[in-house]
Each structure stands twice: as structure tokens, then as C-alpha cells.
Amino acid sequence: MAKKSPPLTLVYPAERAVIPNGLPGIFLYGAAPAGARLLVNGVKAAVYKTGSWLVYIPVHTGNFDINLHCRAGGKTYTYKRSVFINEPPQPPAPRKTERLKAGPASRKIPSSQFTKAQPLKGLKVFLDPGHSFVPRHEHDGKTSPQGIYEHKINYQIALAARRKLRAMGAFVKLSKKYKEQMDLPTRTDKAHGWGADIFLSIHNNSWPDNVNPFRQKNGYGFYYYYRRSVPLARALERSYRRHIKELPDEGIKFADFSVTRNSPQIPAVLIESAYITLPEHEALLLKPAFIERLARAIAEGVLDFANPQAAANLIK
Numbered sequence: 574m575a576k577k578s579p580p581l582t583l584v585y586p587a588e589r590a591v592i593p594n595g596l597p598g599i600f601l602y603g604a605a606p607a608g609a610r611l612l613v614n615g616v617k618a619a620v621y622k623t624g625s626w627l628v629y630i631p632v633h634t635g636n637f638d639i640n641l642h643c644r645a646g647g648k649t650y651t652y653k654r655s656v657f658i659n660e661p662p663q664p665p666a667p668r669k670t671e672r673l674k675a676g677p678a679s680r681k682i683p684s685s686q687f688t689k690a691q692p693l694k695g696l697k698v699f700l701d702p703g704h705s706f707v708p709r710h711e712h713d714g715k716t717s718p719q720g721i722y723e724h725k726i727n728y729q730i731a732l733a734a735r736r737k738l739r740a741m742g743a744f745v746k747l748s749k750k751y752k753e754q755m756d757l758p759t760r761t762d763k764a765h766g767w768g769a770d771i772f773l774s775i776h777n778n779s780w781p782d783n784v785n786p787f788r789q790k791n792g793y794g795f796y797y798y799y800r801r802s803v804p805l806a807r808a809l810e811r812s813y814r815r816h817i818k819e820l821p822d823e824g825i826k827f828a829d830f831s832v833t834r835n836s837p838q839i840p841a842v843l844i845e846s847a848y849i850t851l852p853e854h855e856a857l858l859l860k861p862a863f864i865e866r867l868a869r870a871i872a873e874g875v876l877d878f879a880n881p882q883a884a885a886n887l888i889k
């Protein structure tokens with residue numbers, strides 16, 4: 574049976590009617606029949622093998638009409654939508670908080686139980702798959718061009734990472750069940766209540782409205798709030814560099830995220846593995862083997878941080 578071509582869709586910004594945007598352009602993405610030729614307001618969109626498409630087009634503030642015109646397999650598909658584009662918001666004044674980020678004294682990594690066979694035995698790793706399933710809306714977080722929700726992919730990565738960390742002897746707890754909705758403070762409260770040694774929040778990235786995705790680095794990145802989390806971020810970054818060679822490294826950055834800010838006693842890092850909104854990255858994230866590799870990168874990063882000697886033996 575021939576595979577049914579997906580219809581022409583505009584995933585972003587279809588979910589939103591008002592977009593604050595810095596001129597001069599906006600990115601749009603969605604899905605089209607495979608092999609389509611797609612024009613968006615007369616600009617040729619990049620259509621990838623999966624049928625996912627992405628374009629960056631000029632805009633003006635006020636009412637803005639989006640016209641998709643697509644030809645595939647001798648058929649023509651069209652789609653029209655209007656959005657309202659606001660003046661860009663004033664950038665917030667930079668916060669001068671980074672130098673205050675020592676936090677209370679760190680707990681020690683409990684290494685006494687580590688063995689050769691179980692190099693993370695007894696270590697409590699809390700994995701927080703980002704975002705939630707929301708009934709009716711079905712999710713918060715971002716949506717990929719093919720309509721895959723970020724929370725779903727984050728959860729798959731967390732489950733795979735849990736398997737790998739457990740195989741090394743770690744205790745692993747996930748912040749939530751798959752269809753559970755959970756706010757951010759509850760996630761960190763659960764980690765502290767459990768006595769976690771390490772907190773990892775697992776996400777996939779996207780761009781702010783006023784960015785040209787074709788001019789970005791578009792790779793993986795690691796975000797911390799307290800300085801004490803930097804060595805964990807470094808270990809994860811080293812491991813991603815070993816395992817995720819097809820993506821560039823965006824590095825380690827300070828960011829004021831609730832989950833890392835509210836984890837002051839333990840090393841806490843938020844990982845953005847790939848850009849779910851970028852068709853090439855979406856194609857990777859839809860491959861189970863890539864999810865496994867991300868999970869391996871996460872697990873070996875934790876090993877490198879908590880038990881560097883075991884990690885060195887493994888990498889040799």
C-alpha cells in the first residue's frame with residue numbers, strides 16, 4: 574500500500590494569533606507531501622525528505638497574511654492564514670544575578686557503594702522530562718513540523734536514560750508519569766523530597782520568534798543556574814561531544830530556569846538535545862537509535878561527573 578502523503582500543514586505559527594516579532598522576518602514550519610515544491614508568500618521553502626518544511630520570510634507589524642502554495646505529484650495544495658504581528662517587546666534589563674549563585678553547601682556524591690560492575694551504585698538521579706501532556710490541547714512545550722510534541726520526545730529520552738543509568742546501579746526517578754501534568758516547582762520539590770543527588774531536566778529546543786533559524790548554530794546545549802552545577806554540565810557536554818557528532822555544541826550557559834534555580838543543594842542541569850522545530854533534527858529525534866544515543870550520552874555524562882575513574886576506563 575502506498576504511504577499516504579501528509580496534507581499541507583502550517584504548524585508554526587498556526588497555534589498563535591499574535592506574535593511579538595523583531596523585524597525583519599519570521600520563521601514558519603509545517604509538513605507537506607513528500608517531494609513537494611512549496612512557496613510561502615512567494616519565497617521557496619526548504620522541504621526536507623520527511624516532508625517537513627521550514628522557511629524564513631520577511632514580515633511587517635500588523636495584520637500579516639501567510640499564503641502557502643504547494644505542488645506535489647501533479648496536484649496543487651494551498652493554505653491561507655492571517656496572524657497579527659506585534660511590535661517586538663522591549664528586551665528585559667539584563668539581570669545581574671549570576672555572581673550570587675553559590676547557593677548553600679553542596680551535598681557530596683555518595684560514592685562509597687560504587688563498584689566496578691555498578692559504577693553508580695546507590696546514586697540517586699532525578700530525571701525530569703520537560704513539559705506535560707495537557708488534555709484537549711494535548712501538550713505544552715513545542716511542536717515539531719510533523720506535529721510531534723516536545724513532551725513526548727523528552728519522555729522517550731528520559732525513559733531510555735533511566736534504563737542506562739539503572740544498568741550502572743543508579744537509583745533513578747522520573748518527575749512524572751507520561752500523561753501527568755506537572756508544574757515546575759512540584760518537579761523540584763519531588764527531587765528534594767526523594768533526596769536526589771543529581772537533577773537533570775530533559776528538553777528539546779526551539780527558537781524565539783524573531784530569529785532566523787538558518788543563521789543559527791542549532792546544536793545541543795547545557796544550562797545551569799548555580800555555579801556548582803557547571804562540572805556536571807561539563808561532563809555532559811564531553812559525553813555529547815563523543816556520542817552526538819552530527820550536531821554542533823552550543824556549549825554551557827547560565828540561564829534563569831525554574832527547575833535549575835529551585836535545585837540549590839544538588840547539581841542541576843537542563844539539557845536541550847536538539848531543535849525539535851528544525852526538520853533535520855526532527856528526523857533524528859524520530860529515530861529510536863538516536864534517542865538511545867542521547868540516553869547513552871546522558872548516562873555516561875553522569876558517570877563522568879560522579880565516578881570519573883569508571884568513566885575514564887569506559888572511554889579508553
Ligand SMILES: [Zn+2]
Binds near residue numbers: 703704714723778
Ligand atoms: Zn522544553
